Amino acid sequence: MFRDILKKGRRLAGLGSLVAALTVTAPAMAQDKEPIVFGGSIPLSGVFAFAGIHLHAGLTDYTSWINSQGGINGHPVEYVMEDTAYEVDRSVAAFKKISGSSSPATYYGDSTGFMKAIASELNSMGTTLMSGASFATALTDNEQYPYQFIPGPSYSQMFGIILEYIASQGEGGDMPNVAFVYSDTEFGKDPIENGKARAAELGIEVVEEIVTKPGSVDVSAEVLKLRRVRPDYVVFHGYVLSPINEFMVQMRQMGLDTQFMGTFWSSDKLIIDKMGADADGYMGVMPYNYYDSEESGPMLDALRAQAEKSDPDAGYRPTGYIQGWFNAMVWTEVIKRTLDAGKELNADNMAAALASIEDWDTGGIIGIPVTVKDMSFPVGRIWRVNAEAGRYEPVSDWIHLD
Amino acid sequence: MDWLFFGEISLAGLAMGGLYALIALGFVMIYKATRVINFAIGEIMMFAAYLFLAFAGGMELSAWIALPLAVIGGSILGGVIEKTMIRPMLGESPISVVMVTIGIASILVGLVEFVWTADPQLLPNFLPREPVFIGPLYLAPKIAYGFLIGAALLIVYLLYFRFSRGGVALRATASDQAAAYSMGINVRRVFNLAWVFGSLAASLAGVLVAATGGLSPQFGIIGLSVLVVVIVGGLDSILGALVAGVFIGWLETVAGAYLGGEYRMPATFVVLAVILVIRPYGLFGTHEIERV
Numbered sequence: 039m040f041r042d043i044l045k046k047g048r049r050l051a052g053l054g055s056l057v058a059a060l061t062v063t064a065p066a067m068a069q070d071k072e073p074i075v076f077g078g079s080i081p082l083s084g085v086f087a088f089a090g091i092h093l094h095a096g097l098t099d100y101t102s103w104i105n106s107q108g109g110i111n112g113h114p115v116e117y118v119m120e121d122t123a124y125e126v127d128r129s130v131a132a133f134k135k136i137s138g139s140s141s142p143a144t145y146y147g148d149s150t151g152f153m154k155a156i157a158s159e160l161n162s163m164g165t166t167l168m169s170g171a172s173f174a175t176a177l178t179d180n181e182q183y184p185y186q187f188i189p190g191p192s193y194s195q196m197f198g199i200i201l202e203y204i205a206s207q208g209e210g211g212d213m214p215n216v217a218f219v220y221s222d223t224e225f226g227k228d229p230i231e232n233g234k235a236r237a238a239e240l241g242i243e244v245v246e247e248i249v250t251k252p253g254s255v256d257v258s259a260e261v262l263k264l265r266r267v268r269p270d271y272v273v274f275h276g277y278v279l280s281p282i283n284e285f286m287v288q289m290r291q292m293g294l295d296t297q298f299m300g301t302f303w304s305s306d307k308l309i310i311d312k313m314g315a316d317a318d319g320y321m322g323v324m325p326y327n328y329y330d331s332e333e334s335g336p337m338l339d340a341l342r343a344q345a346e347k348s349d350p351d352a353g354y355r356p357t358g359y360i361q362g363w364f365n366a367m368v369w370t371e372v373i374k375r376t377l378d379a380g381k382e383l384n385a386d387n388m389a390a391a392l393a394s395i396e397d398w399d400t401g402g403i404i405g406i407p408v409t410v411k412d413m414s415f416p417v418g419r420i421w422r423v424n425a426e427a428g429r430y431e432p433v434s435d436w437i438h439l440d
Numbered sequence: 441m442d443w444l445f446f447g448e449i450s451l452a453g454l455a456m457g458g459l460y461a462l463i464a465l466g467f468v469m470i471y472k473a474t475r476v477i478n479f480a481i482g483e484i485m486m487f488a489a490y491l492f493l494a495f496a497g498g499m500e501l502s503a504w505i506a507l508p509l510a511v512i513g514g515s516i517l518g519g520v521i522e523k524t525m526i527r528p529m530l531g532e533s534p535i536s537v538v539m540v541t542i543g544i545a546s547i548l549v550g551l552v553e554f555v556w557t558a559d560p561q562l563l564p565n566f567l568p569r570e571p572v573f574i575g576p577l578y579l580a581p582k583i584a585y586g587f588l589i590g591a592a593l594l595i596v597y598l599l600y601f602r603f604s605r606g607g608v609a610l611r612a613t614a615s616d617q618a619a620a621y622s623m624g625i626n627v628r629r630v631f632n633l634a635w636v637f638g639s640l641a642a643s644l645a646g647v648l649v650a651a652t653g654g655l656s657p658q659f660g661i662i663g664l665s666v667l668v669v670v671i672v673g674g675l676d677s678i679l680g681a682l683v684a685g686v687f688i689g690w691l692e693t694v695a696g697a698y699l700g701g702e703y704r705m706p707a708t709f710v711v712l713a714v715i716l717v718i719r720p721y722g723l724f725g726t727h728e729i730e731r732v
Contacts, residue, residue, distance in 0.1 A: 280654025
C-alpha cells in the first residue's frame with residue numbers, strides 16, 4: 039500500500055510541477071504560424087479534483103496529439119491552465135489572467151457556477167468560445183450564453199435519454215414507473231422539472247422525489263419512503279458515488295427489484311471499483327464510449343494510443359479523461375471550420391461554426407454521427423455495470439434526441 | 441397518519457442521533473476541559489476514517505483490528521495536536537485558538553488529498569448486512585450496529601468519568617482549573633487527556649458515519665452539523681450533547697421524510713435559533729454570570 043501511496047504521491051508531484059509551470063506548450067515544431075491557445079480553469083485540487091486531474095490529462099494529451107498531427111491548419115496548439123480548487127473566484131481570476139496573457143481562442147470552465155459568473159464578461163469580450171465540466175441545462179440558452187456550449191447532452195437531455203430507455207422497457211402497454219433521487223444542490227436540481235415534464239409526455243409516472251442533503255448522509259429514512267412506492271426505476275442525479283451505494287444496497291436488502299440509473303458524473307468506473315459486486319446492474323447514461331469498451335474508431339484508437347504513450351502505467355482512463363479530450367476535439371473542429379471558411383477566429387464565428395456541426399463523425403468517441411442542437415450534443419447511450427467483468431456494457435442503441 | 445412509517449423513520453433518526461451524540465461528546469469533552477472550540481473535530485473524524493480505509497482496505501487487515509487501530513490513530517492525532525499546536529496557545533485569545541483549529545482542519549484535508557487522492561471512497565463492509573427488525577419496524581443494519589457500537593463506547597466513557605481517577609481529574613479540571621491545580625492534579629496532562637478522549641469518540645463516530653455515508657476529503661463538513669447539536673445541548677454539558685444529539689438526529693430525519701430532504705438543515709437551525717433566544721447557553725449548558 040505504501041508503494042501505492044508513494045506512486046500516487048509521485049504522480050501528484052508531477053502534476054504539481056505542471057501546475058507550477060502553468061503551461062503545457064506544444065513541442066517545438068517547425069511552424070511559423072501563431073499558436074492557438076486552449077485556456078482552462080482546472081480543478082486539480084479541492085472537491086472536484088477526482089475528476090479534474092483526469093480532465094486535465096485528457097486536455098493535455100489531446101494537445102500533444104493534435105500537435106503531433108501538425109496542429110490546427112498548421113497552427114501549433116498551446117494549453118494554458120491554472121488550478122482553481124473548484125472555487126468560482128479562483129476560476130474567474132484564472133480566466134482573467136490567462137485571457138490577459140495568452141488570448142485563448144477556447145476555454146475550459148470547471149463548474150456551472152464559474153460559467154454563469156463569467157458569461158457577461160465572455161459575451162463582452164467576444165473573443166473566446168467556452169465549454170467545460172458543466173452539463174447544466176441553463177447553458178443551452180443561446181440568448182444568455184451565446185459563447186458557451188456543452189460537450190455532450192445537458193443534464194435534462196440525459197434525463198430525456200434515460201426516460202426514453204425506460205419507456206422502451208414497457209411491455210404490453212404496462213409502462214414502468216420511476217422515482218427521482220437528487221442532491222439538494224443546483225447540480226442536483228438541474229434536470230428535475232424538465233425530467234418530470236418529459237416523463238409525463240412519455241406516460242411514465244414519477245412516483246416519488248427524494249432530495250438528499252449534500253455530503254456524507256444516512257439515507258435509511260429515504261429508502262423507507264421508496265419502499266412504500268416500490269419504483270421500477272430510480273434515477274439518481276447530483277452525485278458521484280455516495281449515497282447511490284446505500285440506496286442500492288438497502289433497497290435490495292428489502293427485496294425490491296428496482297433498477298438503478300444515473301447521469302454522467304455517477305456513471306464512471308469509480309462506482310464499480312468502490313462498490314464491487316453491489317454495483318452489478320447499475321445503469322448510466324454516457325455520451326462517449328468507455329475507454330475499455332469494445333468499440334473502436336480512428337479517434338478513439340488515437341486517444342487510447344496517446345493515453346498509453348503519456349502514462350503507460352495509468353491503465354483505465356476515466357470518463358473525465360475522455361470528456362477533456364472531447365472538449366478539445368470540438369474546439370479543434372470549430373476552429374478548423376472557422377479558419378477553413380476564411381473567417382476571423384472570434385467567438386461569433388466559432389459559435390456559428392459550432393452550430394453548423396451536423397452528422398459529425400467523432401471517430402468512435404461517440405458511436406454515431408452527431409448534430410449540435412442548442413449548443414449541446416444531445417446524444418447518449420445506456421450502459422449497465424457487469425460487476426464480474428468490472429466494466430460497463432451497452433444495453434441500448436445510441437439515442438440522439440431531436 | 442402511517443404510524444408504522446413514523447415509527448421506522450423515528451427509529452432511523454434516533455439511531456443516527458446516537459452517532460451525532462458520540463461526535464458531540466468528543467466536542468464537549470475538549471471544550472469542557474480546555475475551553476477550546478475545536479473546529480477540526482470533523483477532520484479528525486475524517487482522518488480516522490481514512491486510517492480505517494488504509495488498514496482494512498489497503499493493508500487488508502480484519503475490520504475488527506482496523507477499527508481499534510483507526511480509532512487509536514485518531515486519538516493519538518488529537519493528543520499530538522493538543523501538545524504541539526494548542527498548548528503553545530495557552531493564554532492567547534480564544535479567537536486565535538479557534539483559528540488554529542480551523543488551520544489544522546485545512547492541513548488534514550490537504551494531507552488526506554495527498555495520500556489518498558480526492559476520489560470519493562467507500563469503506564470496506566464490516567457491519568452485518570442482514571436487515572434488523574425491532575418488532576415490525578425495519579432499521580438499516582449499518583445504522584443499527586453503528587448505534588450499538590457507539591452506545592457501547594458512550595457507556596464505557598460514562599463509567600470512566602464516574603469511577604476512575606482520570607475521569608475524576610477530568611471532571612475536577614472542567615469544574616475549576618485553579619482548584620484542580622491546587623489539589624495536585626496535573627492540569628496540562630488532563631488537557632491532553634481530554635483531547636485524546638474527545639478525538640477517540642470522534643474517531644469512532646467518523647468510521648461509523650463513513651461506513652454509512654461514504655468518505656471524501658469533504659467529510660469533515662459533518663462537524664458543522666454537530667456544532668448545532670452542542671450549541672443546543674450546551675457547549676459544556678455532556679448530558680446536553682447526548683440528549684441534543686439524539687434529538688437533532690431524530691428531528692433531521694423526520695423533517696427530511698415528511699417535508700423533504702431540503703428541509704433537514706432548516707429544521708435543525710430553527711431549533712437552534714429558538715434555543716439561542718430562550719436559553720443562549722443551551723438546554724443543559726452552564727449559565728455563567730460574570731461580575732465585574
